Amino acid sequence: xxxxxxxxxxxxxxxxxxxxxxxxxxxxxxxxxxxxxxxxxxxxxxxxxxxxxxxxxxxxxxxxxxxxxxxxxxxxxxxxxxxxxxxxxxxxxxxxxxxxxxxxxxxxxxxxxxxxxxxxxxxxxxxxxxxxxxxxxxxxxxxxxxxx
Amino acid sequence: xxxxxxxxxxxxxxxxxxxxxxxxxxxxxxxxxxxxxxxxxxxxxxxxxxxxxxxxxxxxxxxxxxxxxxxxxxxxxxxxxxxxxxxxxxxxxxxxxxxxxxxxxxxxxxxxxxxxxxxxxxxxxxxxxxxxxxxxxxxxxxxxxxxx
DNA sequence: ACGCACATGCAAACTATTTGCATTTGCGTT
DNA sequence: AACGCAAATGCAAATAGTTTGCATGTGCGT
Numbered sequence: 001x002x003x004x005x006x007x008x009x010x011x012x013x014x015x016x017x018x019x020x021x022x023x024x025x026x027x028x029x030x031x032x033x034x035x036x037x038x039x040x041x042x043x044x045x046x047x048x049x050x051x052x053x054x055x056x057x058x059x060x061x062x063x064x065x066x067x068x069x070x071x072x073x074x075x076x077x078x079x080x081x082x083x084x085x086x087x088x089x090x091x092x093x094x095x096x097x098x099x100x101x102x103x104x105x106x107x108x109x110x111x112x113x114x115x116x117x118x119x120x121x122x123x124x125x126x127x128x129x130x131x132x133x134x135x136x137x138x139x140x141x142x143x144x145x146x147x148x
Numbered sequence: 149x150x151x152x153x154x155x156x157x158x159x160x161x162x163x164x165x166x167x168x169x170x171x172x173x174x175x176x177x178x179x180x181x182x183x184x185x186x187x188x189x190x191x192x193x194x195x196x197x198x199x200x201x202x203x204x205x206x207x208x209x210x211x212x213x214x215x216x217x218x219x220x221x222x223x224x225x226x227x228x229x230x231x232x233x234x235x236x237x238x239x240x241x242x243x244x245x246x247x248x249x250x251x252x253x254x255x256x257x258x259x260x261x262x263x264x265x266x267x268x269x270x271x272x273x274x275x276x277x278x279x280x281x282x283x284x285x286x287x288x289x290x291x292x293x294x295x296x
Numbered sequence: 297a298c299g300c301a302c303a304t305g306c307a308a309a310c311t312a313t314t315t316g317c318a319t320t321t322g323c324g325t326t
Numbered sequence: 327a328a329c330g331c332a333a334a335t336g337c338a339a340a341t342a343g344t345t346t347g348c349a350t351g352t353g354c355g356t
Binding site: 016017018019036037038054055058059062079080081 | 311312313314315321322323
Binding site: 074076094096097103105109110113114117118121122123124125126127128129130131132133134135136137140 | 222242244245253257258261262266269270271272273274275276277278279280282283284285288
């Protein structure tokens with residue numbers, strides 16, 4: 001997404017275009033995996049020459065979340081929340097319990113189920129989070145050799 | 149579940165039967181909803197005449213989780229983790245964003261999907277967590293009157 | 297009933313996240 | 327292009343959930 005597209009996006013949502021916000025949004029939109037606030041902070045510290053405070057990262061993520069640009073992913077890594085771009089194409093992930101690798105899943109297995117659920121419960125269904133855990137092929141190999 | 153059943157269960161899993169563990173297990177097995185460690189602590193403080201430390205609650209939940217008796221539910225309430233009895237009949241919940249009410253869902257919409265996913269990704273699928281959010285009938289009524 | 301390993305209580309440590317306040321920055325206006 | 331104000335950021339300190347070290351207490355096999 002180009003620099004100007006992001007500016008426009010921000011403007012359309014009433015988000016002031018600051019350097020920090022721009023960097024975080026750009027970074028997140030390239031990421032295919034949910035990521036923690038701290039990781040964002042670290043990467044931006046190293047890669048970009050900007051300095052940015054960790055609390056700013058949290059505040060920006062919060063702003064983005066409220067404006068619908070980003071969402072908390074529901075996947076917690078060692079007690080830390082993770083965030084990802086709010087893909088308009090609804091998406092889920094498969095998390096490896098061995099190495100924490102995260103891969104996106106194509107398609108949503110709950111298509112159609114939500115409306116059924118809404119009808120049977122009377123709830124107005126808003127959203128869902130699905131997290132599937134497993135052991136990735138790489139870690140399966142490793143485990144065969146060791147006993148851990 | 150009777151007192152003795154729980155003792156047996158503990159014994160079969162190598163869990164020493166203490167008063168605190170018993171109380172927590174009994175309480176959790178009656179609960180139909182995931183609950184936070186703090187809530188467990190509060191309820192047991194009030195209802196039972198036992199005193200129990202919050203850190204003990206955490207430790208017991210941890211033990212239970214490792215032994216497979218309990219699981220972290222994946223639903224976080226205001227930043228707090230929630231726990232529930234590990235129902236052998238795999239279960240999901242519907243959470244109301246208005247009042248935090250949680251209701252269990254009958255059946256799992258992912259039946260069958262896991263094996264498909266395992267085949268297509270090479271992952272060995274272990275488990276999944278599904279959280280669905282919506283507005284319950286009660287809160288839907290309320291919202292119609294107010295503007296919040 | 298005894299003794300030991302394990303569980304608990306208590307307080308302090310940790311860690312992720314939030315917040316108050318002074319300073320800086322973006323952006324509409326002149 | 328400069329000005330001014332509201333909003334954003336940096337910094338440090340506060341919160342809050344969870345964990346941990348250590349002294350004491352308790353379950354359970356002998």
